[in-house]
Amino acid sequence: MPTHEIGLQVENLCVSYQGVPAVRGVDLEVKAGEAIGLIGPNGAGKSSTLLGIMGATARTGTVRINGIDVAGLPPEKVVRQGVALVPEGRHIFSELSVLNNLKLGLVGRREKTGIPEAFAEVFTLFPILEEFQGRKAGLLSGGQQQQLAIARSLMANPDIILLDEPSLGLSPTAVDTVFEALDVVRKAGKAVLIVEQRAEFTIAFSDKTFVLHDGLITLTLGPSDANNVDVLTEAYFG
């Protein structure tokens, strides 16, 4: 029976490149109001999992966005079902202003109403973006650019947000700012899937964290595992 719950369901997701498997049957679910972590060493298949969900790479398995199977849909149509990817490296347009970068996020928006409110919401979440809205995005710091990338994804008003290593290259303060914002986003009822290499941080933050190894989920952790060295060692080297 199809479910019409808000959120993301992934079953037996497989991604290969030229016949070499990178994701080998991943199952996961992210519900509205939840943040789920996906951690694992470099090359484990974290980014490929996100690309597979978005339809941005060839894949098999089932991906349901708000209960709708998006198998075979190209990324631009997957986006229209209510999911947004904040890619690794942020991919902001450095020559464009902060404001114009945010406007680009409107492309994936399903409803055409509520746009002034969407700007107001992201400016409340990230006040620095309001202050620097006329600046070229390339002049922002790394942390500010990450805030911009997240804000841009929110302009589409997605139900589900996927983030690929949002803390990469950021200062500890900038990481805190980003994760405080993600907490607000989660509490606002969105489904949040965070790919990270920072294990402890992600485990502590997320409602549940999956450990990916060589394309397979090998372990599921809860917030109380964040300081358990044995568990962390097992997660990375087990």
Ligand SMILES: Nc1ncnc2c1ncn2[C@@H]1O[C@H](COP(=O)(O)OP(=O)(O)O)[C@@H](O)[C@H]1O
């Ligand atoms: N475009 C690609 N072409 C060929 N192999 C790739 C490509 N992207 C990733 N891979 C391979 O797939 C595996 C998983 O990569 P990736 O999903 O980027 O892992 P992670 O994000 O966990 O570091 C790695 O072995 C990587 O070399």
Ligand SMILES: [Mg+2]
């Ligand atoms: Mg990656």
